[in-house]
Amino acid sequence: MANDVRIEQLWIPDSLDGQDAADFIAAVEVGRKVRMQTWGSDDLAYAPGEKLLEMADPYERQVILVAKVGGEIVGTVDIALPLSDNLDLAEFALDILPEFQGQGVGRQLLEAAEHFARDEGRHTILIDTNHPSASLGDSEAGQLVPGTGLGFVPLNSRDVEFARHSGYTLQHIEQFSACRLPLDSVLVEALETEAEEANAGRYRLHHWTDRCPEQWLEAVAVLENSAGEDGVPGVDDTGMVFDGRILREAEDAAIAQGRRTVVTAVEHIASGELVGLTTISVLALRPDVVFQDDTMVLRDHRGNKLGLLIKVSNMERLSEQFPDARVLYTWNAPENRYLLTVNQQLGFTTAGVTGIWQKELPDFGPSVS
Structure with missing residues (x-):
C-alpha cells in the first residue's frame, strides 16, 4: 500500500527547455506508459510538446494533479473544465503507473480531483475506461451494459471495478477503431x-x-x-x-x-x-x-x-x-450502424471500446463516502 502519497497541482512550464519542465515531462510519461500497457502502443499518448500545446486550449481550462511517492510522479489526473458550454461539467483522465495500481493512489487522486471540480462549481463528472478488443471476448467474465445505447465493458476489468466503487455510473460506450494508411x-x-x-x-x-x-x-x-x-x-x-x-x-x-x-x-x-x-x-x-x-x-x-x-x-x-x-483512429457510438459499416468497408478494424462514466457531485460534504 502506497501510504506516503502526496497530491499536488502540476506546474505547467512555458517551454520544455527549462529546469521547471522536469515534472511536466515526467507526468506526460506516466500517461505514455499507461497507454502502452492498455493498447500495446503509444499511438494514443501525448508527446510532452503536444501536451504543452493542448494546455493552451481556449475552450477548456486544463489542470493536472499528480500523485508523488518518494518524490517520484506515479499517477496523474487531467482535469478539463469546458469554458464555453457544459459549464457544470468536468472531465477527468486518470493514469496510474502499472506498478502502483491497486495501492490506493488512484482513489486519492480521484478524490482530490472531485474536490477541485466542486470548488470550481462543477458537479457533473465524466471519466472513461479503456478496454482493448482482446479483453472483450471472454463471455464468462460478465458484461456491464450502459445506461443508453449499445455495447458493454467487461465486468472483471480493474478499471470498471474502480469506477463503480468510486460511485460512477456507465453512461455509454464508444467503439474505437483503427485503419492503416x-x-x-x-x-x-x-x-x-x-x-x-x-x-x-x-x-x-x-x-x-x-x-x-x-x-x-x-x-x-x-x-x-x-x-x-x-x-x-x-x-x-x-x-x-x-x-x-x-x-x-x-x-x-x-x-x-x-x-x-x-x-x-x-x-x-x-x-x-x-x-x-x-x-x-x-x-x-x-x-x-x-x-x-x-x-x-x-x-x-x-x-x-x-x-x-x-x-x-x-x-x-x-x-x-x-x-x-500511417494510421487513422476513430471513435463511434456502437448504435451508429451506418458509419460503422462505412468504416468496415474502408478497412477499419475494432481496436477496443471506451466506457464513458458519470457521477453527480453533491454541493457539500465529502465527495466519496
Whole structure:
C-alpha cells in the first residue's frame, strides 16, 4: 500500500527547455506508459510538446494533479473544465503507473480531483475506461451494459471495478477503431465507383485544409448544429450553437496549437446546399498518427452513400498532403450502424471500446463516502 502519497497541482512550464519542465515531462510519461500497457502502443499518448500545446486550449481550462511517492510522479489526473458550454461539467483522465495500481493512489487522486471540480462549481463528472478488443471476448467474465445505447465493458476489468466503487455510473460506450494508411488504390477505386453510382451525379465534392472557404462558412455552421441535434448519449450538446464567427475562432485555436485539419464536404447540386462533411485532424508533432473527427450527412440526404463518398475522398487527400500518416483512429457510438459499416468497408478494424462514466457531485460534504 502506497501510504506516503502526496497530491499536488502540476506546474505547467512555458517551454520544455527549462529546469521547471522536469515534472511536466515526467507526468506526460506516466500517461505514455499507461497507454502502452492498455493498447500495446503509444499511438494514443501525448508527446510532452503536444501536451504543452493542448494546455493552451481556449475552450477548456486544463489542470493536472499528480500523485508523488518518494518524490517520484506515479499517477496523474487531467482535469478539463469546458469554458464555453457544459459549464457544470468536468472531465477527468486518470493514469496510474502499472506498478502502483491497486495501492490506493488512484482513489486519492480521484478524490482530490472531485474536490477541485466542486470548488470550481462543477458537479457533473465524466471519466472513461479503456478496454482493448482482446479483453472483450471472454463471455464468462460478465458484461456491464450502459445506461443508453449499445455495447458493454467487461465486468472483471480493474478499471470498471474502480469506477463503480468510486460511485460512477456507465453512461455509454464508444467503439474505437483503427485503419492503416494509405488506403489500397484498388479498394479506393471500387468504393468511389459504388458511392458515385448511388448518388447518380446529384452531388459535388469540395475540399479544404485548415480554413473553410468564406462561401461555405455559414453552411458548415448549419451542418455542425444539425449534428448536435442527432445527439450523443450521456452528454448534453445543446449548449453550443455554431455560427461563422465561432467556427473561425475554432480554426484559429487549432492552427495556434499546430493542428492541421483536412476537410471534404459535399454539395447537393440542385439546391446549392452543403449536406455533408467529414474532418481529419493531424497533430503538430505526431504526423504519423491521425484522428477522424466528425462525419455528418443531413438526414434528408442519407441513403445515397455520401458518407462513404466523402470519407474515401478525404482519406485520399490526407495521404496526399500528409504522406507520413500511417494510421487513422476513430471513435463511434456502437448504435451508429451506418458509419460503422462505412468504416468496415474502408478497412477499419475494432481496436477496443471506451466506457464513458458519470457521477453527480453533491454541493457539500465529502465527495466519496
